[in-house]
Amino acid sequence: MGIIDSIRRRSATWRMRRSKRYRGVPPESVKRHSEVAYVLASGPSxxxxxxxxxxxxxxxxxxxxxxxxxxDLVPRFYLI
Structure with a gap:
């Protein structure tokens, strides 16, 4: 991993932890919008x-x- 990637990842993590814009979603408000759901992780595949x-x-x-x-692809939910 290069230095730029390392800084970018640390910066993103720092912003998420300090942001008040990220809040939990009550389970009763989560509704299915499609027959299929995808789980997106950060692996090379x-x-x-x-x-x-x-x-x-x-x-x-x-x-x-x-x-x-x-x-670039924005998922419906982020799990942090």
Whole structure:
């Protein structure tokens, strides 16, 4: 991992921890919007997905974990 990536990740984590904009979601307010849900983590396999696959994920329910926030695809929920 390069120094730039390291700084970028630490900065993103710091901003999330200090931001009051991130708050919990009551379970009763969570409703399904698609038949399929995707779990998005920050492993290297994300780089193997085609644009078609990414579009399918974008149109479905999805949950982003850990450093997923560094990717362009915005999931329906972030779990931090």
């Amino acid at each position: 994300i780089n193997l997905l085609s644009n078609d696959q990414l579009q399918r994920i974008a149109n479905s329910d999805s949950f982003g974990f850990n450093f997923w926030l560094l990717h």
